[in-house]
Amino acid sequence: MMRSTFFGFETAKTSIFTNQKSLDIVANNLANVNTVGYTRQYVNRASVVVNGTNNRVASNMIPVLGQGVQALGVTQTRDNLLDQRFREEYAQASYHGDMATILSGVQTALGDGFDITNTSGMIGAIQEVYESLYNYMQEPTLDTQATLVYAAFNNICTVINQINTNLENCMTQYTEDLELDVSYVNDLANQIAYLNGVISDEIMNGVSYNDDYGPNELYDARNLLLDELASYGDITVIENVDGSVDVKFGEDYIVQGEEYDQMFVNTDAYGTVWVNWVSSGQQIDIDSGSIMASMEVLNGHGMYASINGQNFSQGIPYYQNMMDTFATGLVQIANTTVPELDEDTGEPRTDINGAIVYKTLLAANTGDGGTKLNGITAGNICLSSEWVDNGANYFIFNKDEYIEEYAQQLAYKLTESTYSFQANGEVFNGTFGEFFISLTSKLGSDVSFHEGRQEAYAIVANAYLDQRDAISGVSSDEETANMLMFQKSYEAASRVMTTMDDLLDIIINRTGRVGL
């Protein structure tokens, strides 16, 4: 058996180098303990492999065994399955969270739903109409009492207009938010594709990295972007051999290696908001995420959505239609209750067919100072020009006789009897107050449902996040323990060198010098 004189120094040196690199990585881990998206790294080490197949003849391998340790590479600890599961749950949590947030905004727009103690909303306006009519009934020939009715109906029209404006503002605001989201998703796709290119270049040049050990920091940056992307829609990540990834956003590829697609937002003539791919012009097809939430609320027409692009959610258009129905019903009742007076008979005036001629109390604002009777919406309902021009006492049936019955009938129709509200293919039979309460209840239920689902998905997503961190996160305790371990190992290797030095000192300086 024959070994080289300085063999042990080489062995100890591999240990010193490897432990020094391990300490570097410990330092890197500790430095990034709070860095968002950072994945724990470690030095992948192995004992130096020795084989004798290079020799022409069989020889004893013992002299060359024990050549120390080698650092194979620096790797990161990551579980792709957990990434995918986390992103799925994150997309669902984002979808429900955004639904809850947006619908809460709609709830605020409706007023009473946001604060049921509020007296200046629709419930308060209905109450004011009721009260004014009952006050009017006590003295139905007085202008002052008619003025109260006039003011109450003016107020309820204003409240309906305000709710409509609030809903339109919601529509505008959330469409703009969607455009920002889409723009950001486009940026994310661009950045992921760019990183794909950098990563594959790094790996393919073969100098710094190889198939097993890639550019960890770039991986982290890309994973962080993928996590963010998952909040906007359900994504699927497919790894390629060159280190790049393909990413499907819903059913379509948004990133393929260094190539990426873009999306754009478009509102058509029917008010339907579309998010389409630039490459194909097709609508995106996703099942979760915040973009999905925005599209559902912006295009939600309820269970009888009919036009392509509309969906069955009870979104902003649904509540706009409902408020239009409310306004139409109010006009229909107000304009078919108080008759005009036939001065000759003291009875309601009739037309040539014998039908009673009613006063026009409410109408639609034409925008040029006039009013019209067709095309009533929540946005244009107002007091009729007849009522405004003739003054509040236009409401009075007969100034010389105590006729309270029409005011009583109006109050009865609005607050007691059943009116059939028909909108979005739905039918609601009840009073105006009950109709509005049912609207706020539906909205409240939806908000509550999505808040609950968001909470549930967030818990699951957080559980996956915890599991992922259990693998990928930095533990300062663990790093400290590793630091101690590598330090001791380094000290041991140094000690080996000292020992080797002592041995060589015996051989070189003291052997054969006995008696000198």
Place this chain on the structure above:
Amino acid sequence: MRVADRTVNRQYLSNLNSVKSDFQKTSQQISSGNRFTAVSEDVSAATRVLRLRLSMHKEEVQHETVGYVYDELSAAEDNMSDINDILAEVYEIAIKAQNGTYDDDDLAIMGTEVKNLKEQVLNILNTKYNERFTFGGSNSSSQEPYSFDDDGDVCYNGYKVDNISKNDDGDYIYTDPDTFTETLIPMENDVYFDVGMGITMQGSQVDTTTAFKVSFSGLDFIGVGNDNILTLLQNMEDALNSGDVDSVGTIESRLTIRTKEFRANITEMGSKCNFLDNRLSTLERSIDTAKIRIDDLMGTDYEDAIIELSMNEAVLTALQNMASRILPNSLMNFI
């Protein structure tokens, strides 16, 4: 299981946020007195609260209406009592006139007294409560319902009361003595108020069993035909002025019968006031019940809330201690 530092931090911050949110919510509940305000926080309770608010408001308005009607009826009852007192005075004058000791001048003086009393009755019958004549049906015009025409005959809304009668439908009609043409007396529209009896309507017609009639036709009280109180008072005045004591006796007898009927109306008016009094009490109870129900549904249970607040404080303190003592520590602190 490995525990990464950021897991600890994230969970800590998440828990801290959750506890602070609970703390804020409990504080809000205590300070506002409401367990919640948004429908989405408790859809079922909120929906019931909104419904209760609507029905309670109706009852509050109905309560005001009942109060108004009660005042009007009380005023009418007072007026009727005044008329009753006047009729008693007329009765005394009639009895005095019949004892045979007065000459024509004395009787004429009594006739003047009866005239004054008749005019007082006329004034009372033309009394207004706000804009409506108390005994004028639905008359709210500037034209008083009762008057004497140039012939000295009593008229109601412009028609001679002597020629007014009630038809089979219960409506007052005027029959022209020359042509026998019948005309419905105008402004005799019944006025009904919703006093919380579950009003129902057919078109503009109230179901009379579900509302309270507040209009009074004076004809119901003073009578129609030539036996009405005003005509009898006029006849009494004329008889006294002409010294016709025998006629005074006859008229006094007819007036006594009419006065008894009139007193029955006062009694009925009193029972209506009692009914309204009961309605006021019923509505007040119902409103109180609704308020209690609303408070049950959305009001803060202060005992629960204060205990909850104490627990929130304890948890928050524990979390803050954890942040200051445990989180900063790691193995690094011990080497």
